[in-house]
Amino acid sequence: MRKFYWLALTMVFVLAFGGMAMAQYAGVFDNPFSWDDTDTWNDYYGNYDAHVGDDGLVFYHDVDAVNPGNYTNLEDLNRNYTPDTANSAKQKAEITINAKAYIPCFLEMKLTGNQGTTGVISYGSGAEGSTTASGYELVFDNEIGGYLDENWNSLGHGTNVEINPGTGVYIGACDIFAVEVMSNDDYRYEVEAAALTQGSNLLPMHMRSSVDSGSSWLAGYDTFGAAAPNTEVIYNGSAGNKLEALHNFRVPYNMSTAQGQYNGQITFRAVTI
Known part of the structure; x- marks a missing residue:
């Protein structure tokens, strides 16, 4: 299986207040990065659901069903993550996400x-x-x-x-x-x-x-x-x-x-x- 890498080229923050979304701000990136994941999904995840029906296998499918976002690279992949941004010091752009590995028993x-x-x-x-x-x-x-x-x-x-x-x-x-x-x-x-x-x-x-x-x-x-x-x-x-x-x-x-x-x-x- 070929290895592939996900590149985060931009991020978009959508702020909501009082139940009403504010205008979207994308900095100097006029067109937010949009990626068609069809080929990647077909090439690498063809057997993704192969063991869902196993009697002895328990999956933890924690998906953000409320707002998966417009910039989720692999739409169909079950994931649960929380990105954190570091405090600004002088001039810096940095994104930190928590990494967790779940090893089943x-x-x-x-x-x-x-x-x-x-x-x-x-x-x-x-x-x-x-x-x-x-x-x-x-x-x-x-x-x-x-x-x-x-x-x-x-x-x-x-x-x-x-x-x-x-x-x-x-x-x-x-x-x-x-x-x-x-x-x-x-x-x-x-x-x-x-x-x-x-x-x-x-x-x-x-x-x-x-x-x-x-x-x-x-x-x-x-x-x-x-x-x-x-x-x-x-x-x-x-x-x-x-x-x-x-x-x-x-x-x-x-x-x-x-x-x-x-x-x-x-x-x-x-x-x-």
Whole structure:
């Protein structure tokens, strides 16, 4: 794309008083600069509206609709500016305008689990991307994740494993889930869940987390044991720093937990702060 430069060749001040405009004064410039922006608009801004309809992109279109002026070089370009003139000192002609750059927020999170990956990208302020993963689940089953001890070590798996329910015995999740988060803003990463339920029966769920690719795990583990959702903050990140988190889950296997299917949900969430 060719670069182009805008030249300010003159300025015209229109003063209004009591609702009536005074006579226009243009100094020695008899004919105010008037520029047909058609070619420039077609050459450089043909795709200007290409992303207006994007779900995750928020535009700030601040246009002076009251009086855009007769000397706006690109009539159709959305802009918001306030020109300032400096105080005169001796003999000087000077125009100062404020320059502002609006960098939209970018927030991306990717969840990888058993046989599936789900990604969400949020473009721009106020864009909230929420979705439910399809094709894979967080499953606790003796045939898949098998049994774990208190220290998260496997005790084996199978259809008819001869392991007794009791204190310190758990059924592990079908996979260790990996989460990646990246943003150009400071962000918080958290996990929200409640106990799994079977009617009025509650099945607590334990989660341990690592933020260094599994080299170490955060102290202890988080317990989702109530009927109401609980939120656990895992990580606070700064702009430009990528988070790579791992999560391992388990549920207790003991005589106080009734046999049967339990259901629930878990939400992995990244929020700019």
